[in-house]
Amino acid sequence: MEIIEVVPGLRMLRFPIGQAYVWQDGDALTVVDTGTTGHAAQIAALGRIERIVLTHCHDDHIGSAAELRELTGAPVHAHPAEAPVIRGDAPPPPFDIPPEERELFDRITPGVPLAPRSPVDREVDEGDVLDFGGGARVLSIPGHTPGSIALHLPEHGILFTGDTVATWDGATIPGVFNSDRPRLLDSVRRLLDLAPDVLCVGHGEPLLTGNRPT
Numbered sequence: 001m002e003i004i005e006v007v008p009g010l011r012m013l014r015f016p017i018g019q020a021y022v023w024q025d026g027d028a029l030t031v032v033d034t035g036t037t038g039h040a041a042q043i044a045a046l047g048r049i050e051r052i053v054l055t056h057c058h059d060d061h062i063g064s065a066a067e068l069r070e071l072t073g074a075p076v077h078a079h080p081a082e083a084p085v086i087r088g089d090a091p092p093p094p095f096d097i098p099p100e101e102r103e104l105f106d107r108i109t110p111g112v113p114l115a116p117r118s119p120v121d122r123e124v125d126e127g128d129v130l131d132f133g134g135g136a137r138v139l140s141i142p143g144h145t146p147g148s149i150a151l152h153l154p155e156h157g158i159l160f161t162g163d164t165v166a167t168w169d170g171a172t173i174p175g176v177f178n179s180d181r182p183r184l185l186d187s188v189r190r191l192l193d194l195a196p197d198v199l200c201v202g203h204g205e206p207l208l209t210g211n212r213p214t
Helices: 040-044 065-072 083-087 099-111 181-193
Strands: 002-007 010-014 019-025 028-032 048-053 076-078 136-140 149-153 158-162 165-168 171-174 198-201
Touching: 002 198, 010 198, 040 065, 048 065, 076 083, 165 181, 165 198, 171 181
Parallel strands: 028 048, 048 076, 158 198
Antiparallel strands: 002 010, 010 019, 019 028, 136 149, 149 158, 165 171
């Protein structure tokens, strides 16, 4: 696991597959996504984890959630549409892969290990505000999966997008491997209209777009 400071108080955790983020308020940490399975002990060693927020149900985001919850006692948060999948009560939503994504999908997805199922302690949806970062607003952004969420920290100009937005070569692009691409594109437009200063994506480098001091 590689730890990268994005801005003060915000770190990205880079794994061989995927990434996660850690926000710090005093000595309390909020973990946004957990990467693939096998990283829980490393994440837990970072400090006192107060909550775990999962942006969606894919295995490269929920993989270490169950073990991290067990190690730390931190509650797991997810959207009501994703919670049954994360708990193991429902199958994941099917992908709708266009021809231009097929080769990449077939090359990458076999290498993503199956995630252990995890309890979800709190279901969160549009309009909820979580108690970190000065008030983290939950946004419902369907498309990548039906229950994908973003987290917006207006006080800090920070936006966690999950896999709805990615970056490539210093620019934003719509996420790939979606369940409903037209809905995803609507969600991408909604997120980018927020004009965050720091864009924390599920794949690609975080993007610092504004002029806030870092």
